[in-house]
Each structure stands twice: as structure tokens, then as C-alpha cells.
Amino acid sequence: MxxxxxxxxxxxxxxxxxxxxxxxxxxxIRPYRGPDGLWNDEELVRYAHIETFRSDPLGVWRHWWKMRELALAARxxxxxxxxxxxxxxxxxxxxxxxxxxxxxxxxxxxxxxxxxxxxxxxGSALRTRCSNPSCGLPAYEDGSCAGEEVPACPRCGAPLRPDIVFFGEPxxxxxxxxxxxxxxxxxxxxxxxxxxxxxxxxxxxxxxxxxxxxxxxxxxxxxxxxxxxxxxxxxxxxxxxxxxxxxxxxxxxxxxxxx
Ligand SMILES: [Zn+2]
Missing domain, CATH: 3.40.50.1220 (TPP-binding domain)
Structure with missing residues (x-):
């Protein structure tokens, strides 16, 4: 070199x-794509898409809780x-x-x-925010990595979401x-x-x-x-x-x- x-x-x-x-x-943190990718393209596209969050928010959260766990364990x-x-x-x-x-x-x-x-x-997988655009709850650092249900906003009750930019979002x-x-x-x-x-x-x-x-x-x-x-x-x-x-x-x- x-x-x-x-x-x-x-x-x-x-x-x-x-x-x-x-x-x-x-x-x-392995790249998404390629032979050593953490998830194959199909899973990546599925769990990183806003439409999936709307139809299967718990599935999306489970994916991102795992990503968050990996990121927090990394240096x-x-x-x-x-x-x-x-x-x-x-x-x-x-x-x-x-x-x-x-x-x-x-x-x-x-x-x-x-x-x-x-x-x-x-965005960041280590932050969480409200999915309701008119709520006004500020995004916050979140170290939780597991759950049994979709977390709800303490201010408005709407589902919380990872503070990442999903596919399909600007x-x-x-x-x-x-x-x-x-x-x-x-x-x-x-x-x-x-x-x-x-x-x-x-x-x-x-x-x-x-x-x-x-x-x-x-x-x-x-x-x-x-x-x-x-x-x-x-x-x-x-x-x-x-x-x-x-x-x-x-x-x-x-x-x-x-x-
Ligand atoms: Zn809210």
C-alpha cells in the first residue's frame, strides 16, 4: 500500500x-451488504422501511433493539x-x-x-423519538435493547420509534x-x-x-x-x-x- x-x-x-x-x-459492526453482512438485503430493506414500521412496529423494534445492543457493545x-x-x-x-x-x-x-x-x-439507533410528528417530544438517548411490546410515547401515547431515517423517509x-x-x-x-x-x-x-x-x-x-x-x-x-x-x-x- x-x-x-x-x-x-x-x-x-x-x-x-x-x-x-x-x-x-x-x-x-459489520456492513449490511456483502457476504459478511449482518442482515441480507431482504431483511435490511424490510426492517429499515417506514412501511414495515407502520405494519409491524414490534418486528422493526426487535431488529433495532438488536442493532442497538451491538452498537452499545462496540467501541x-x-x-x-x-x-x-x-x-x-x-x-x-x-x-x-x-x-x-x-x-x-x-x-x-x-x-x-x-x-x-x-x-x-x-439518525442514530441509540436514540428514540415519537412517531407522531405533531407531538413535540424531543428525541432522547435510549439504551433499552429489548421489550415485549412497542413502547408508547409518555406524552401522547403514540408508538415510539428509533430515531433513524427509514427507507421511504426524507x-x-x-x-x-x-x-x-x-x-x-x-x-x-x-x-x-x-x-x-x-x-x-x-x-x-x-x-x-x-x-x-x-x-x-x-x-x-x-x-x-x-x-x-x-x-x-x-x-x-x-x-x-x-x-x-x-x-x-x-x-x-x-x-x-x-x-
Ligand atoms: Zn408523542
Whole structure:
């Protein structure tokens, strides 16, 4: 694995990292798809779809209670830790501006590693919220991993639900806007452990390129093998927990005056 660049984030203004399942593999959270996937595609689509929640909420809860149990038993790995460290270095140097981390993962591991400028694009399996949109109960951290019935909202009585974005639902407004804001001034875009082939995240690289950003793909498999567009400027293959510290390990965090 030669030819890795050494990148100092100090050379860039706004940076945006997009992470996917590949960053959590070393924590024991297996990707959904592929031969080692936790669930096959049929089960994934079934239990991650809003229609299934409406018709079989207890079945969906049982699936997500198991996912929650796995996530709580897992520990952040060096990929999560490096991203948290990069953010902290920039914050110490310049108030934290210009660093954004958008994750498609719902395992909560970035937050547990200490990332703060974090956009959980698909929500978090470690939170619960009310299914009634007009209820107003705030989403809350929830460590319960089992039950005999669908939990009910203490405020309105409607079924509670995992605070994830089901298939068939839009990305929440706040997450969408935070990602768009980071993309709008992006100078460096790095996709890690994600095929970046599923919209809307697939549009990130195109938006970053239009903005003139340096675009980097870090993943175990070549993007072409995953059906990607190959519109990244650079691609480096390997494990997220090895690539991130090797490429960004020397970063000082602050922006230099030479840019
Ligand atoms: Zn409610």
C-alpha cells in the first residue's frame, strides 16, 4: 500500500468527511451488504422501511433493539478516534470552524469517540423519538435493547420509534442543511468507508467537485466495483482505521497563511 499522500488539514479551509459502514467494521459492526453482512438485503430493506414500521412496529423494534445492543457493545476504533482528533486539533487552533463530519452510520460511534461537529445523516439507533410528528417530544438517548411490546410515547401515547431515517423517509431538514452548508464552501472532501453510491450522499462528491474541492475516496474496495461513478479525483484503497491516521496523522489543524 504505497503512494499514500500526507495531507495537512491546515492547508484547507472548509473540510468535509463523509463516513459509511467501512469505518465501523473494525469495531465489529459489520456492513449490511456483502457476504459478511449482518442482515441480507431482504431483511435490511424490510426492517429499515417506514412501511414495515407502520405494519409491524414490534418486528422493526426487535431488529433495532438488536442493532442497538451491538452498537452499545462496540467501541470506537482508530478511524473514529482520528476523525475526532482532527476536529479537536482544528477547534483548538481556530474555534472549530471549517470542519464537518457527515456520517451515514447509525451506530453512534463517532459521537462516542468525541466528534462534536457531527451530522448523523441517517439518525442514530441509540436514540428514540415519537412517531407522531405533531407531538413535540424531543428525541432522547435510549439504551433499552429489548421489550415485549412497542413502547408508547409518555406524552401522547403514540408508538415510539428509533430515531433513524427509514427507507421511504426524507433526510431531516437540519442534517440536510448542515451538509449543504459544508459542501457550499468545501475545499477538501473525503469519503471514508462508503461506496457513496446511494443518493443523496452520492451527490456530495459531485457538489464538492463543482465547488473545485480536492475529492478523495478511501475504502476497501474500488468504487467501480461498488457501482460508483468514479468522479473522485483520488482514490486510495485500504482499511479506514489504517488509512486515516497515515494520511492525516501529521495535521496541525489550523489553516496556514500560505493558502
Ligand atoms: Zn408523542
Amino acid at each position: 504505497g503512494g499514500l499522500p500526507r495531507i495537512d488539514l491546515a492547508a484547507y479551509g472548509q473540510v468535509l468527511f463523509l463516513t459509511g459502514a467501512g469505518v465501523s467494521v473494525a469495531s465489529g 470506537p476504533n482508530p478511524a473514529h478516534e482520528e476523525l475526532a482528533r482532527l476536529e479537536a486539533a482544528r477547534r483548538e487552533a481556530g474555534g472549530g470552524a471549517g470542519f464537518a463530519l457527515v456520517t451515514q452510520n447509525v451506530d453512534g460511534l463517532h459521537a462516542r469517540a468525541g466528534s462534536r461537529e457531527l451530522v448523523e445523516y441517517h 433526510i431531516p431538514e437540519g442534517a440536510r442543511r448542515a451538509a449543504e452548508a459544508a459542501l457550499g464552501s468545501c475545499e477538501l472532501f473525503v469519503a471514508v468507508g462508503t461506496s457513496a453510491t446511494v443518493y443523496p450522499a452520492a451527490g456530495f462528491v459531485e457538489a464538492a467537485r463543482r465547488r473545485g474541492a480536492r475529492t478523495i475516496y478511501l475504502n476497501l474496495q474500488p468504487i467501480e466495483a461498488l457501482g460508483g461513478s468514479g468522479s473522485f479525483g483520488e482514490a486510495y484503497l485500504g482499511r479506514a482505521e489504517e488509512l486515516l491516521p497515515r494520511i492525516f496523522g501529521g495535521s496541525r489543524g489550523e489553516r496556514s497563511g500560505r493558502a
